[in-house]
Amino acid sequence: MKAFQVSAPLDYRIAEVEVPKAAPGEALVRVAFAGICGSDMHIIHGDNAFVRFPRITGHEFAGVIEAVGEGVEDIAVGDRVCIDPVISCGHCYPCRIGRPNVCTTLEVIGVHRNGGFEEHVAVPAANLHHLPEHLGLDAAALVEPYTIAANVLDRMQPHPGDRLLVFGAGVIGLTILQMARAKGIEEVIVTDVIDERLAVAQELGARHVLHGRDQDVEQTVLELTEGEGVPLIADAACVPSLLPQMLRVASPAGRIGLLGFSPTPSDLVQLEVIKKELTLVGSRLNNRKFPEVLELMATGRLDPLALVSHRLPFDEMPDGIEMLDHHPEKARKVLIQIGA
Incomplete structure (x- = not known):
């Protein structure tokens, strides 16, 4: 069968492998x-410390059950499913307190073990989620990025009437925007440095879009909030140097959700954190958010296909990688059709 295999950094191809x-x-x-994610690109570039090569990547995918192993219940051949890529042990400290997404022996499908960029993949039955009747397999492949958004919003604990500022209007920033609107956050401000991304953010319901190079983001945010600052800030740009600005534009008692994996240190002015009693939270993967996202999609409150800018057949996936590498401003979510 065909699989997209990364043998080493920048060494990738559609290969023939055995069916698992x-x-x-x-x-x-x-x-x-299956959808191409930014973390897939990090693996391709050799920037993911968790992966071991060779690896079949892909953690955003959906499909149909072909066979079930011994002891599997509630899953049958022919069922349509999407897959939560988070595999946890169930007994370490994070698992015991209900945070399996930071399990001490965490594995992620498509990172620590082979993922969805192959025609057939074997996954733990516990990680499968049945699809609502009217949800297409293309939309279902995009459940996972929305769980990232659901997780960071949950970590920030929104209150009624809170404003949200999203740094970065890439795919994750746009999912946070859509998820926030679906959860009743009416005023979302989005900032980025790419005009095309800001235009999409506005189409998807951002109240204000700010160009990070053409506008003074800090001054504009303070003007929009009557000098109070923003209670919720999501860092979907994942640029460590932006943290001081986030601290300054956060309102007293504000919460900042961090998503980046950069090892570069950030300047943290303790005075800003303490005088406002700010909360900085990390958010990794998702903590059992698939049912919530599936319900929002099934009821039409989330439109995942609005994120898709390109659909490519499996054989052309390397072209999608090249486009994301060299022309990221032209692409949002690149969706790969593997077996539909």
């Missing part, structure tokens, strides 16, 4: 669609 078998507790999924 469903071990006890697993199911074999015939993959229909």
Whole structure:
């Protein structure tokens, strides 16, 4: 069968590999669609410390059950499913307190083990989620990025009437925008340095869009909030040097959700944190957010296909990688059709 295999940094191709078998507790999924994520690009570039090569990447995918392993219940051949890529042990401290997404022995499908950029993939049955009847497999492949958004918003604990400022209007920034609107946050401000991304953010419901190079973001945010600052800030730009500005534009008692994996240190002015009693929270992957996102999609409150800028057949996936590398301003979500 065909698989997108990364053998080493910048060494990737569509390869022929053996079809995996469903071990006890697993199911074999015939993959229909998979989305290319920024973290896939980090693996390709060799910037992911967790991956071991060779690796079949892909953690945003959906498909149809082809076979089930011994002991699997509630999953049958022919079921349409999407896959939560987070695999946790269930007994370490984070798992015991209900935060399996930071399990001490965490594995992520598509990072620590082979993922969805292959025609068939074996995954733990516990990680499968049945799809609502009218949700297409293409839309279902995009559940995972919305769980990232749901997780960071949950970590920030919004209150009624809170404003949200999103740094970065890439795919994750746009999912945070959509998720925030679906959860009742009416005023969302989005800032980026790419005009095309800001235009999409405005189409998706951003109240204000700010160009980070053409406008004074700090001054404008303070003007928009009557000098009070913003209670919720989501860092989807993942640029460590932006943290001091986030601290300055945060309102007293504000919450800042950080999503980046950069090892570069950030300047943190303790005075800003203490005088405002700010809360800085990290957010990694998702903590059991798939049911919430599936319900929002099924009821039409989330429109995942609005994120898709390109659909490519599996054989042309390397072209999608090249485009994301060299012309990221032209692409939002690149969706790969594998077996649909």
